[in-house]
Amino acid sequence: MPPPEFTIIGAGLAGTSLAWALVRRGRTVRLIDREPPVTSSRIAAGLLTPITGKKLSVSWRWGELRPAAERFYRSVEAETGATFFRPRPILRLFTSESERRQFEGKRATFGELATAIDQPPEHVAMPFGGFAMPTAAQLDVRGYLDASREWFRQRGDYISGPAEPDRRAATEGGPYNRDPVGAALCGGPPTAAGGRHLTLHCTGYPPLPPFDAVRFRPAKGEILAVRVPGLNESRVLNRGGFWVAPTTTPDVYRAGATYSWDELTCEPTAAGRAELEASLREVIRLPFEVIGHDAAVRPIVEGQHPRIGLHPQDSSVGFFNGLSSKGSLTAPFFAEQFAAFLCGAGEIEPEVDVQSIM
Ligand SMILES: Cc1cc2nc3c(=O)[nH]c(=O)nc-3n(C[C@H](O)[C@H](O)[C@H](O)COP(=O)(O)OP(=O)(O)OC[C@H]3O[C@@H](n4cnc5c(N)ncnc54)[C@H](O)[C@@H]3O)c2cc1C
Structure with a gap:
């Protein structure tokens, strides 16, 4: 079998979305993930x-990213037969009178993004009121990743295991494109399509060489799963950056999330739990x-x-990363943009070009 045109390291939101965007353009991919539990x-x-945020700002490029995300996830749902994208209103509950006044001052600029709460949630404290965001949505990220992984696995395009970066090449100044699963692809051999083989790093944090030169500002986040019998809320509740979101299991919600910039591990802490509770x-x-x-992280x-x-x-090595706290919203649009660029059919916007932060 000829080697694939693209090896994608990492099957999180970034790598999975990029794999779909390339396959849809008729390209061959190999997706690798080491499958840690978290x-x-x-x-x-x-x-x-x-x-979002304390300043009640419209999310970066919401007007183009939100429709692109829905189109993208819906098409993957159609391909895989799974359901994981759900429009789901979010209720923003004001933390203070001054936040409420801030909202009133900006309200006209939000248009249809902010509406009155037609049915106040039961068993929820909202002394200063709030507003609804009817165009919000929720991606069942695990559902999306699992359905996608299975789809690529059935095609023989998925490998479970760690990809090893070529640290020696990185310290010696390249070339960097050794096949991360074994055979030497150094320099990028011809592929079935007559082009070069590219390895695309979609590893989240930490990055692999040679992208360890990218300037990261990672933040650890902790999240709880809680059972709240009787809450019966199908909307997301958000107060001062803290949110409670329904799950597909009755009475079970997820509550999060903390931000911390030290101890960048996947270890939950007693302090994190206390803050969330x-x-x-x-x-x-x-x-x-x-x-x-x-x-x-x-x-x-x-x-x-x-x-x-x-x-x-x-x-011959590429990068798709930095999805920050909004990967569900941003991954589809930028996976499409990168895939178009890799296929010679589009440009990378300077604002998102990795080369500007290396
Ligand atoms: C608590 C918490 C809550 C969040 N809530 C939201 C939210 O509500 N909405 C939202 O949009 N975003 C949210 N995010 C952010 C979102 O999770 C990220 O934007 C997104 O997951 C990043 O995806 P990624 O694919 O870049 O990285 P990752 O999810 O880290 O995926 C990288 C993948 O690469 C694999 N990998 C790495 N190195 C190797 C290797 N050498 N070999 C093989 N595989 C490798 C890893 O196994 C992993 O599967 C939240 C994050 C946290 C921590």
């Missing part, structure tokens, strides 16, 4: 939130039981936007 994608709540008590007026607790890079592109010294 990854950033596998514990993410998958929220797509139009208005305290936030949950401020929002929900019902008893709850913690049934799960996870932690992972968000791959955030300088500038906080996703990055795509080829290595400046070796154009």
